[in-house]
Amino acid sequence: MRCCRPFTRFAQALRQPPRQRHGAAVALAALLVLTAPLAGCASKPEPTVRFVDSVLVRKGDRTLQLLHDGDVHREYKIALGDSPVGHKFEEGDERTPEGDYVLNWRNPNSNFHKSIHISYPNARDRAFARAMDINPGGMIMIHGRPNWLTSPAVAREYDGRDWTDGCIAVKNHEMDEIWRLVRDGTPIRILP
Template sequence: MKRRLFTVGALATVALAGCASRSKFQQYNGPDVTSIVVNKGARKLYLLHGEEVLRDYQVGLGFAPVGHKMFEGDGRTPEGTYRIDRRNPRSEFYLSVGISYPNTQDRARAAAMGKSPGGDIFIHGQPLTYQPKKQDWTAGCIAVKNEEIEEIYAMVRDGTAITLRA
């Protein structure tokens, strides 16, 4: 009887362990990511250690991908050099890391047009509530697959430089 109870308990434990989902928060112990480069034309994001490419990813951009972000609502992804300045573990887009847009020049450019520069530019995963229909669908952010943002979230530290090129 005790053996049967033990066997049933062991099988239940194994079955429940198989149902457990893995954490979206990964550990990374490799070389530091010293910079990020986004090539908008190629739709590629590179994580670099010095000049060595550690990882690269295909990305989606703002729904109007050509040109520098000028003001809130233009659908463009910024160009220039910024910093990773925050992270959101409860993002509407799975996980996200924030980019320090707008800078002083971005604010001045938008103000000269009588507009807000916008903000909340992130590298993020996929939406939790819908499936995008095309590659460039964000409001100006950089989108990757959920498995990829898990890696990026683990590898990139706040303060890391990010350069976004045309």
Template sequence: MKRRNLILGGTALVALGACGGESKFKRYNGPQVTYVIANKGDRRMFLLHRDQVLKAYDFKLGFAPVGHKQYEGDGKTPEGLYLIDRRNPNSKFHLSLGISYPNQADRAMAASMNKKPGGDIFIHGQKKPGEKNRHDWTWGCLSVSNKDIEEIYAMVGDGTPIALNP
């Protein structure tokens, strides 16, 4: 009986191992990311621990990349200081981290134009894996490769400040 259980258990382990692929959920055991800086002009994002750069990434922006987001549908990416405030493991863009846009000032600006401020601004991956997005294409989000968002998702916690600079 023991031999039979051993054979069945070993077969089950081999079968389960074959079913696995690489998970999109990575582990990170390094220094805490205490700040994110995204410079829109040079499309470069930095993950920092205090004043030390841990990692840097290239990204794409909204299809109207110059200037601060003013209202829903303008295709611009916000500028200013926000927080990473949520995460979506089931994003249609692989994985995503939410940015706390709009803040009170953003809502007031949009209201002064009789517009909605919009929302759902994220750092996210790509809709189609391996696709080479050569141009800015989002509606205001920051898009990185799927490999990069897996690292960023693991490294950056909710509540981390993010500076979106011109």
């Protein structure tokens, strides 16, 4: 490698008589100071992701993935509604919807540690609800734990079970990261 050649020369200089070695040591010190910014010159730093371009939820696996260019950038364990199996059809069924939606607005002052709204019900959900003469519900969010929850022991209990009314819940520090990486208008796909 090109950036390692000076070190090869230094190794050769160490084989010289003691008086000549002193000059090599001084040269090495100068070399290290001058090349320190080039450390790791053989590889480029990984690009940082400022925003993700989609979100994928797998209800059965209890995971939420943030995707960038089709690759998983981050993955979180999630909690769902008290009746997590199946698509949400009406208000109060405590199910999380399934399908394609958009994360369309956010609330920094919600009853939970931040919340990002999922665009449920979409046109298909509303048409089905009209045909069945039911209220499809709404206000489905990705959010953190309840704001009143301050006990670490109780928080651990929340993290290990489904407890929402149909929303998708994560730990508070994870919600902070999601909040930072997901822009309004980001598509979300929720799979069974």
